[in-house]
Structures are given as structure tokens and as C-alpha cells.
């Protein structure tokens with residue numbers, strides 16, 4: 001069992017993960033319209049990652065016999081044009097999610113909820129990877145340029161990303 005405060009905080013995180021999926025799917029559509037199928041693929045795979053994050057928290061709440069509640073998902077606003085700006089927006093969003101995960105760990109510590117603290121460690125590590133991925137692509141785009149053959153090469157590389165479902169939480 002987890003406390004009401006912990007349950008509410010985890011439900012809020014589900015909404016943030018679903019918003020992340022929504023944001024990245026909108027980015028994917030935007031990239032398709034710009035003729036960048038590799039960038040579109042990368043963001044579509046990211047959408048699947050975010051859905052799996054929401055599902056992971058959902059499954060944990062069910063296992064803890066805690067209530068699952070859904071709120072409206074905010075409309076994503078794509079106010080960026082270039083691939084570099086898109087990935088910078090993605091990185092900014094991931095930093096926000098990282099802070100949110102860290103705040104959840106703080107709640108688990110306050111509640112003396114050891115099980116949830118351990119559960120959240122996967123997300124702490126995942127956020128390091130999420131930020132690292134975005135930073136790496138930003139560096140490539142800055143090095144190779146945002147047009148012509150440099151962008152073509154990066155787009156082709158991003159087209160190879162595939163979704164690998166994370167291993168389910170150990171039971």
C-alpha cells in the first residue's frame with residue numbers, strides 16, 4: 001500500500017508522461033511535414049517510450065491497489081521550426097521531467113515509502129539517458145549544420161531508431 005499523497009503524485013506523473021507522448025507525436029508530425037522522415041521517426045519512437053513510462057507507473061499503482069485517475073492532457077504547442085530547435089525544446093522538456101521525477105523521489109522519502117523509492121530509481125536512471133540522447137543529437141546538429149548533406153546524414157541516422165520495450169518491472 002502507498003499513501004494518498006504518494007498516489008496523487010504518481011498519478012500526476014502519469015499525466016506528464018502522457019503529455020510527453022503527445023508533445024513528441026506532435027513533433028513527429030511536424031518533422032514529417034518538413035520532409036524529415038528520420039527526425040519524425042526518432043520522435044515517434046520517443047512517443048512510444050513515453051507511453052511505456054506512463055504504463056509502468058499505471059502498473060505500479062495497480063499492484064499497490066492505489067486509485068488511478070486521469071486528467072485532461074494539455075495541448076502540445078509546436079512553436080519551433082528547425083530540427084535543432086525541436087531537439088532543444090525536447091531537452092528542455094526532459095529537464096522538466098527529470099525535476100518532476102526527483103520531486104517524486106522526495107515525496108517517497110518524506111512518506112518513508114521504500115518500495116516507491118526503489119521503483120522510482122528506474123526513472124531516475126532513465127532520465128539521465130533521455131537527456132543524454134537529446135544532448136547528443138543537439139551536438140551533432142550543431143556540428144554538421146542544419147541543412148544540406150549534414151542534415152541529410154543525421155536524418156538518415158535518426159531513421160534507424162527503433163522502439164525496444166523496456167523490461168517490465170520485476171515482480
Ligand code: FEO
Pocket residue numbers: 017020049050053094097130
Ligand atoms: Fe518519460 Fe522523456 O521522460
